[in-house]
Amino acid sequence: MDEEVFDQSKTGHAKQTLCGVQGCDGELMRDERKKSIVLPCECDFKICKACFDDAVETGGGICPGCKEAYDVIVMDELAADNESTDTGKSKMESKKKTSTTDPGFMSSTQIGDLEFSALFETKGTYGFLFFVRMIVLMFFLRWRITNPNNDAFWLWIMSVICEIWFAFSWLIDQLPKLNPVNRSANLGLLKEKFETPTAHNPEGKSDLPGIDVFVSTADPEKEPPLVTANTILSILAADYPVEKLFCYVSDDGGSLYTFEALEEAASFAKLWVPFCRKYEIEPRNPESYFNLKRDPYKNKVEPKFVRNRRKVKREYDEFKVRINGLPALIQQRSNLFNSGEEVKTMGKFQKENKSDEPVENLKIPNATRMADGTCWSGTWIVPATGHSRADHEGIVKVLLKPPSNDLVKDRSDDDGNPIDLSEVDNRLPMLVYISREKRPGYDHNKKAGAMNALVRASAIMSNGPFVLNLDCDHYIYTSQAIREGMCFMMDRGGDRICYVQFPQRFEGIDPSDRYANHNTVFFDANMRALDGLQGPLYVGTGCLFRRMAIYGFDPPRCKKPASVAEEERWILAENDHEILKHELVSKGFGNSILLVDSIPEAEFGGRPLADHQSVENGRQPGALCNNNSQQNLDASRLSDAIHVISCVYEYKTKWGKRIGWIYGSITEDVLTGYRMHNRGWRSVYYVPKCGDAFRGTAPINLTDRLHQVLRWATGSVEIFFSRNNCLLASPRMKVLQRVAYLNVAIYPFTSIFVIVYCFLPAFSLFSGQFIVQTLNVNFLLYLLAVTLTLCMLAGLEIKWSGIQLEEWWRNEQFWLIAGTSAHVAAVLQVLLKIIAGITISFKLTSKSANDDEDEDFADLYTIKWTSLMILPVTIIMTNLIAIAFGVLRTINSVIPLWSRLVGGVFFSFWVLAHLYPFAKGLMGRRGRTPTLVFLWSGLITIVLFFLFWVKIHPPFSALQMEF
Ligand SMILES: O=c1ccn([C@@H]2O[C@H](COP(=O)(O)OP(=O)(O)O[C@H]3O[C@H](CO)[C@@H](O)[C@H](O)[C@H]3O)[C@@H](O)[C@H]2O)c(=O)[nH]1
Numbered sequence: 001m002d003e004e005v006f007d008q009s010k011t012g013h014a015k016q017t018l019c020g021v022q023g024c025d026g027e028l029m030r031d032e033r034k035k036s037i038v039l040p041c042e043c044d045f046k047i048c049k050a051c052f053d054d055a056v057e058t059g060g061g062i063c064p065g066c067k068e069a070y071d072v073i074v075m076d077e078l079a080a081d082n083e084s085t086d087t088g089k090s091k092m093e094s095k096k097k098t099s100t101t102d103p104g105f106m107s108s109t110q111i112g113d114l115e116f117s118a119l120f121e122t123k124g125t126y127g128f129l130f131f132v133r134m135i136v137l138m139f140f141l142r143w144r145i146t147n148p149n150n151d152a153f154w155l156w157i158m159s160v161i162c163e164i165w166f167a168f169s170w171l172i173d174q175l176p177k178l179n180p181v182n183r184s185a186n187l188g189l190l191k192e193k194f195e196t197p198t199a200h201n202p203e204g205k206s207d208l209p210g211i212d213v214f215v216s217t218a219d220p221e222k223e224p225p226l227v228t229a230n231t232i233l234s235i236l237a238a239d240y241p242v243e244k245l246f247c248y249v250s251d252d253g254g255s256l257y258t259f260e261a262l263e264e265a266a267s268f269a270k271l272w273v274p275f276c277r278k279y280e281i282e283p284r285n286p287e288s289y290f291n292l293k294r295d296p297y298k299n300k301v302e303p304k305f306v307r308n309r310r311k312v313k314r315e316y317d318e319f320k321v322r323i324n325g326l327p328a329l330i331q332q333r334s335n336l337f338n339s340g341e342e343v344k345t346m347g348k349f350q351k352e353n354k355s356d357e358p359v360e361n362l363k364i365p366n367a368t369r370m371a372d373g374t375c376w377s378g379t380w381i382v383p384a385t386g387h388s389r390a391d392h393e394g395i396v397k398v399l400l401k402p403p404s405n406d407l408v409k410d411r412s413d414d415d416g417n418p419i420d421l422s423e424v425d426n427r428l429p430m431l432v433y434i435s436r437e438k439r440p441g442y443d444h445n446k447k448a449g450a451m452n453a454l455v456r457a458s459a460i461m462s463n464g465p466f467v468l469n470l471d472c473d474h475y476i477y478t479s480q481a482i483r484e485g486m487c488f489m490m491d492r493g494g495d496r497i498c499y500v501q502f503p504q505r506f507e508g509i510d511p512s513d514r515y516a517n518h519n520t521v522f523f524d525a526n527m528r529a530l531d532g533l534q535g536p537l538y539v540g541t542g543c544l545f546r547r548m549a550i551y552g553f554d555p556p557r558c559k560k561p562a563s564v565a566e567e568e569r570w571i572l573a574e575n576d577h578e579i580l581k582h583e584l585v586s587k588g589f590g591n592s593i594l595l596v597d598s599i600p601e602a603e604f605g606g607r608p609l610a611d612h613q614s615v616e617n618g619r620q621p622g623a624l625c626n627n628n629s630q631q632n633l634d635a636s637r638l639s640d641a642i643h644v645i646s647c648v649y650e651y652k653t654k655w656g657k658r659i660g661w662i663y664g665s666i667t668e669d670v671l672t673g674y675r676m677h678n679r680g681w682r683s684v685y686y687v688p689k690c691g692d693a694f695r696g697t698a699p700i701n702l703t704d705r706l707h708q709v710l711r712w713a714t715g716s717v718e719i720f721f722s723r724n725n726c727l728l729a730s731p732r733m734k735v736l737q738r739v740a741y742l743n744v745a746i747y748p749f750t751s752i753f754v755i756v757y758c759f760l761p762a763f764s765l766f767s768g769q770f771i772v773q774t775l776n777v778n779f780l781l782y783l784l785a786v787t788l789t790l791c792m793l794a795g796l797e798i799k800w801s802g803i804q805l806e807e808w809w810r811n812e813q814f815w816l817i818a819g820t821s822a823h824v825a826a827v828l829q830v831l832l833k834i835i836a837g838i839t840i841s842f843k844l845t846s847k848s849a850n851d852d853e854d855e856d857f858a859d860l861y862t863i864k865w866t867s868l869m870i871l872p873v874t875i876i877m878t879n880l881i882a883i884a885f886g887v888l889r890t891i892n893s894v895i896p897l898w899s900r901l902v903g904g905v906f907f908s909f910w911v912l913a914h915l916y917p918f919a920k921g922l923m924g925r926r927g928r929t930p931t932l933v934f935l936w937s938g939l940i941t942i943v944l945f946f947l948f949w950v951k952i953h954p955p956f957s958a959l960q961m962e963f
């Protein structure tokens, strides 16, 4: 167990982190991968590994806390975990060794060896299984259609319609999945080619292109500035040439709190970043690093490390306290300055005229003030005209100036740094705070608008040929992540890649991942499979872009079909930049000359090295060694940066239409990626083997989670009903890629059929039609087949097909819950928009800044009232009542006892199988669904039964007949 050393004295939770079994005080069981405590039972009984093993092996799998059986799946998972930790060390090592040649846990064959990266094809029985299942499905449907049940015709016809849709949507879902791939990156070679001294580059300066990192935040309440500050620190400390890394924060809240938190971060970075470099700290987000559950001293040999780590930790704690104190400080300081100002004006007024004009007229505004007393140009605590969230001027503030191009090492120990950082490069990347201008009457286009403002401002200030986009809660988990992304971009032929998308990985999710926050099927099956086609979807964060693709240019060397309009034929006229500029202005980049001038440079910087005859359109090695970003920040540039983030800038331009992040969808990310694929660009999906590239937070309570799903589903349906419908895609988009986009869009529609299907067993039990009149072998077979269909639909077959997923059942459970709530709501929302023009709104997802171990999953059980939950609860109620009816009918039926029993058991099982995911997902033992949900659901249940009864069976007569 030397893998894990938990220092209890440090966390201060000694009592709570011990096993709850009487007489035992072992350390709690932990999940290495998610770095969290494992509570194997739903009652959250705290238990150590040894006691858990005892309970499983000799205690019949019963939880010592609540005396109920452990979940079989959880038990299996943990048993597997235990095996791996027993032999933990050797296994870890062998994993590391194989990782250079083997791309991970899938068995695969290498199919493409590029320069800095390699492509692998997943071996497996996937395709074969797909065809087998398709044939079985066809036979099943044929049998269903040719065997109508005339006694229960309406039930039969409804279920057959549902099944045909299911088969169709299953097919659409499977087709793009036939060729999942895997990739690997070669960081060593990248270093060799770009950062080793050569004839062109005698000093071995970095020849890598610049990268602008964009971080978006919008609301200091829902997105705590401490979280954003930590993300920024992880970026500033990332392993990429300092003079080539530029960090931009977009604050749509225009909040002084966020701004000052970033100021604090910039100042703490002076200690944090060199410390990370010196000791190769991972991850470089201080909050996560200091909360790591593993031994911080492992592999560290420098004797001073212990002391230095402690010092940095203390500095970090003080930094945190300062950030937490900011709101109060800002308030106090503003009050002070404001009242001082008031006294001054008052005195002046009394001196000047002694008339008795009311004093109120003199009241000076309740301004929010910066440290030096000047008024903050953004949002005030008490919003005023010109100083509210939706009405303030544009702000550009350089918090850290670009560093010099030469290595600077800290020579002295006594310049205020608490630890000795001599011999460490202490330069910091540039950091800029931007809050775009907001005025009433303008559509600000949410995140997409914010990103476009950053694209323009950064073009003027640093013009990185590549852009990394992160949400404020997604930090760099592996400091080399950016380099890994660049391996694909700089590869031969890499100039046709528009973006490299990394999977979204989350922290702070409950160990059992009740609401499928990890989205395993999506991130480990769908996205890999898309990579085998034209590329993964852009999912909004953790994505490295090529600037030229953002600008809406065509990929190099692409076919220009005659049918494409002149406007579409939009490619750089090489070596003819003057023409280019003129054209670009007229093409809609807006009137900033600096911006237009920067475009050819960005194009050049993104080219691969021309060091091989197969490279077309490459650039000379060494061309990017001397960058002059320091000169780029003169006053004229800064004023132009302000100009391009103004409200009016986009007026009569193509921004948001064909340039930049595309407007008009609440899932701007999917849409923006779609447009790039539509132009013929390819994207890459990269799942790093040695740890996640980025990590973020996800809403773990059901209500927030459903709203998130609702938003994504609405977005995809919305895109489907727009001119960006994938059926109308350009000929440059691959057919199966279109099918994949089609799948995303029609997925929510399946919900309608799922709901009908979920009510069917209840109705048939209730009416007694199925159970009494059609109980025969055929019918039992039918039930079996239908259950399998449901499993297949839910994606279970992925598990059986050769793509290994680490957990899977959660996705299916949650699929059913989301399918009967958020997905239907999404379809309805879009229909309402189309028919009645009702606009779709969405709420920003809250991110918790939770550093308290004990409260980790407290949020999980918060269920707030949401109408989304009415339908799932109605389904539960209806089915439960129906079971009671079914029992009654079976008891009183005229058919033989044995067949009643068999049928009854079988049918109840089937109904319960429908209920299980809901029951499991909706009601934790500690959770309570709000009464309002129950009231509504109860009401609907009663109405449904009444309608059904009156319509299908004349009241009572049917019952009397059968009883
Ligand atoms: O007016 C706005 C609204 C949002 N944001 C930022 O957009 C990001 C995403 O918003 P969030 O509420 O966290 O959405 P999620 O549901 O977590 O987002 C996922 O899905 C969204 C829509 O598909 C994508 O935009 C996100 O990047 C992706 O992480 C956050 O950084 C926000 O600060 C802004 O900058 N301005």
Ligand SMILES: [Mn+2]
Pocket (backbone or CB within 6 Å): 471, 473, 697, 845
């Ligand atoms: Mn988010």
